[in-house]
Amino acid sequence: MRNFLVARLMQAGIVAMVVGALCFLLMRVLPGDAAMRIAAGRYGPDARIAEAADKVRLELGLDRPVLLQFLEWLGGLLRLDLGHSLVTGAPVVDELQVQLGASVWLAASALLISLLIGPVIGVFSGMKPGGITDRTGLAGAVVFRAIPPFVLGLILMFILSKQLGWLPPAGFGSPREIVLPALTLALGLAAMSSRVTRNSVAAVARTPYFAFARHKGLPEAIVVRRHGIRNAAIPVVSYLGLQAVYLVEGVVVVESLFAYPGIGHALVHAIVERDIPMVQGTALVMGLMFVAIAALVDAISLWLDPRFGRAA
Amino acid sequence: MSTIDNVSPARGRARLSGSCASGAALLFLLAAFALLGPVLIPADPAAQDFSASLAPIGGDYALGADHYGRSLLARLAHGARLSFGLAFLTMLAAAVPGVLLGLAAAWRGGWTERLLELLATVVLALPGLMLVLLLLAFSPGNYGPLFLGLSLTLWVEFYRVTRAATKTVLAQPHIEAARMLGFGSGYILRNCVLPVIAPTIATLAAFAMATAIIAVSTLSAISVGLQPPTPELGSMIVELLPYYAEAPVHVLLPAMLIFLLVLGLQLVAEGDRA
Numbered sequence: 157m158r159n160f161l162v163a164r165l166m167q168a169g170i171v172a173m174v175v176g177a178l179c180f181l182l183m184r185v186l187p188g189d190a191a192m193r194i195a196a197g198r199y200g201p202d203a204r205i206a207e208a209a210d211k212v213r214l215e216l217g218l219d220r221p222v223l224l225q226f227l228e229w230l231g232g233l234l235r236l237d238l239g240h241s242l243v244t245g246a247p248v249v250d251e252l253q254v255q256l257g258a259s260v261w262l263a264a265s266a267l268l269i270s271l272l273i274g275p276v277i278g279v280f281s282g283m284k285p286g287g288i289t290d291r292t293g294l295a296g297a298v299v300f301r302a303i304p305p306f307v308l309g310l311i312l313m314f315i316l317s318k319q320l321g322w323l324p325p326a327g328f329g330s331p332r333e334i335v336l337p338a339l340t341l342a343l344g345l346a347a348m349s350s351r352v353t354r355n356s357v358a359a360v361a362r363t364p365y366f367a368f369a370r371h372k373g374l375p376e377a378i379v380v381r382r383h384g385i386r387n388a389a390i391p392v393v394s395y396l397g398l399q400a401v402y403l404v405e406g407v408v409v410v411e412s413l414f415a416y417p418g419i420g421h422a423l424v425h426a427i428v429e430r431d432i433p434m435v436q437g438t439a440l441v442m443g444l445m446f447v448a449i450a451a452l453v454d455a456i457s458l459w460l461d462p463r464f465g466r467a468a
Numbered sequence: 469m470s471t472i473d474n475v476s477p478a479r480g481r482a483r484l485s486g487s488c489a490s491g492a493a494l495l496f497l498l499a500a501f502a503l504l505g506p507v508l509i510p511a512d513p514a515a516q517d518f519s520a521s522l523a524p525i526g527g528d529y530a531l532g533a534d535h536y537g538r539s540l541l542a543r544l545a546h547g548a549r550l551s552f553g554l555a556f557l558t559m560l561a562a563a564v565p566g567v568l569l570g571l572a573a574a575w576r577g578g579w580t581e582r583l584l585e586l587l588a589t590v591v592l593a594l595p596g597l598m599l600v601l602l603l604l605a606f607s608p609g610n611y612g613p614l615f616l617g618l619s620l621t622l623w624v625e626f627y628r629v630t631r632a633a634t635k636t637v638l639a640q641p642h643i644e645a646a647r648m649l650g651f652g653s654g655y656i657l658r659n660c661v662l663p664v665i666a667p668t669i670a671t672l673a674a675f676a677m678a679t680a681i682i683a684v685s686t687l688s689a690i691s692v693g694l695q696p697p698t699p700e701l702g703s704m705i706v707e708l709l710p711y712y713a714e715a716p717v718h719v720l721l722p723a724m725l726i727f728l729l730v731l732g733l734q735l736v737a738e739g740d741r742a
Contacts, residue, residue: 170593178602298738302731304682306689307705307723405597412690427605427692435605443594 160458164451171443172233179436180229233440248437251422256441259418262411263403263445265334266341267396274346275392278353282388283380285358293350300347305406309340309413337414341406345399349392356391360384390461393453400449404442419445491735498729502552505545534708540718546699548725554615555680559673561619566626567669571657573627574634581631588624596621600683604692614694618683622676629672633665674737678730685726701726 281290300308313336360366361384369383370376408420415421419438426434534540573581591599600617607613637643637660646656684694685702694700696707704722711718 167589167593170590174590174594174599175602179605182602182605298731298734302678302727302734304686304689304702304726304730306686306702307726310705310709310723401595404595408597408601409686409690423601424690424692427601430605432605435602439594439598439602442598446595446598447593 160454161451164447164454167450168444168447171447172440173230175436175439175443176230176233177226179432179439180226182432182435248433251434252419252437252441255417255419255422255438256445258416259407259411259420259442259445262334262337262341262416262418263407263449265338266345266403266406269338269342270345270349270399273342274349275353275389277346278350278392279357279380279385279388281350282354282357283361285354290354293354297347297351300343305340305344305409306413308343309337309410312336312340312343313414333414333416337410337416340410340413341403344406345402348399348402349395352395353388353392356388357384360388363387386460390457393456393460396456397450397453400446400453403449404446407442487735487738491732491738494728494732495736498548498725498732499552501545502548506542506549509539509542509545534704534711534718540721543699543704544701544721544725547701547704547722548729550694550699551681551684551701551726551729554611554684555677558615558618558622558680559676561615562622562676563626563669563673566623567630567665569623570627570630571634571661573631574638575653575657584627584631588627591621591624596679597683600687601692604687611694614684614687618680622679625676626669626672629668630665633668634661637661637664671737674733678733678737681726681729681733 277289277293277296281287281293284290303311316336316339366379366383369379374382407418408423410416411418411421412424419442422434423438423442425431426438534543569584573584596618599621600614603613603617603620634657643656643660646660685700685705688694688698688700688702689706691703691706694703696703701722705719708715708719708722
């Protein structure tokens with residue numbers, strides 16, 4: 157139990173270091189004087205900009221050695237002081253709070269929908285390998301994995317909101333608007349998890365204990381529910397850890413596509429606008445979201461199969 | 469990037485080679501289009517002709533023209549070459565160091581291995597696309613950071629698989645025998661290890677290329693990748709999207725091309741794995 161927590165905490169630390177270091181480097185490498193840029197962002201480009209820049213340089217200590225500045229930057233990260241957005245001037249932390257909420261809702265609903273689609277198809281295909289469900293499932297999985305998420309999103313937008321008019325194509329506010337982006341992500345996730353589930357269910361269905369449960373006369377439903385699902389769930393849940401990558405990357409793409417005001421949307425905007433404190437903040441939060449999902453998956457795996465904990 | 473989806477179901481060998489063959493045929497056709505197209509098609513993919521804006525398919529323009537009247541056929545061919553070429557280069561830039569470092573880690577062990585493992589952990593701590601996005605922030609719209617970011621995230625997979633597979637091979641008795649017979653490390657790695665891990669590496673390479681193609685088109689589509697005048701498939705879709713009502717097929721063409729590219733690569737990869 158403690159082992160995986162320590163590992164995930166270390167991962168979180170590495171995420172902060174990498175994001176911090178890259179953004180710090182970005183601040184240095186971008187053309188122009190950093191103090192001048194910040195001054196212009198704060199007070200607007202007026203005639204006294206040079207004096208303002210000197211003040212900023214003194215205030216933020218931009219004239220000191222680079223290493224010292226980097227350490228201070230990291231210290232700020234630890235205190236959750238992410239600075240101010242260069243564009244809006246608001247504290248980055250405040251903006252992140254709003255966006256994080258929206259993104260977490262999106263990711264959670266996508267995961268939920270994908271769990272309703274993928275494993276269900278997987279169980280039905282795995283119970284009869286080679287059957288019609290299995291083959292359709294395979295074809296569906298191959299097709300959905302070959303469609304880039306943004307194309308899938310566009311296709312869904314056209315079918316569900318333009319042709320059928322069921323759902324709004326973009327926006328934010330009511331639960332109706334979350335459906336399309338969440339469904340886009342969920343279909344991609346389900347395409348992968350359905351095959352993993354299918355393989356693991358097929359493997360469990362071949363085991364002696366499964367045959368024994370049948371031979372001793374248990375009804376099929378109980379055999380599947382008691383002896384099948386939990387055992388088959390272990391690889392599926394550990395695979396969710398890999399899907400966390402897809403989910404976090406997908407959030408960036410899908411949010412931009414559907415104009416959904418979450419972290420990923422903010423990250424893309426910050427990159428286009430070169431708003432470095434925002435880039436740092438959003439990248440950091442998304443990286444940590446990834447770590448958090450992975451930690452959650454660890455915990456569920458442990459609950460499903462306590463042997464992991466004893467072995468560690 | 470999620471190249472690691474081990475989703476291949478246990479299927480019959482005959483059907484697997486079938487999927488591999490169809491994937492290879494598909495890839496061959498697309499590669500021919502991507503390589504020969506830009507050479508054989510005389511039209512400039514950037515030449516505008518406003519009188520032919522959104523020209524229909526089959527007229528003066530074989531596959532129609534986009535909203536600026538640029539030949540779609542030429543743009544698709546150049547876009548395919550760009551996607552294919554960039555994906556291939558990215559794959560090479562990821563596979564070569566990945567495999568070499570994996571071999572080095574498995575062979576040398578000790579500090580070399582520990583340092584490389586640390587490096588891999590650092591790269592894997594962040595989702596791949598995030599690393600690419602962070603690097604793209606340095607200069608949005610350029611090939612450099614895109615290429616660098618993608619290969620930086622993709623090499624880890626090659627490294628880890630090579631290291632693990634090589635370790636298993638190196639522990640076997642025939643390697644020990646080869647060592648005792650006095651064969652050099654280079655000879656053993658080349659002749660006893662590489663042939664064993666080559667099929668796995670080929671699978672990974674196909675997946676890496678598929679990932680790279682999806683990533684490049686996606687990043688352009690959300691306007692942080694390559695910038696509009698470049699005939700890039702992802703940005704072509706997004707540019708043509710507002711004209712969907714007038715010319716739906718024009719939007720579908722680049723989308724189909726990406727889909728077929730990725731599908732071909734995945735079929736080949738699935739086939740290889742058997």
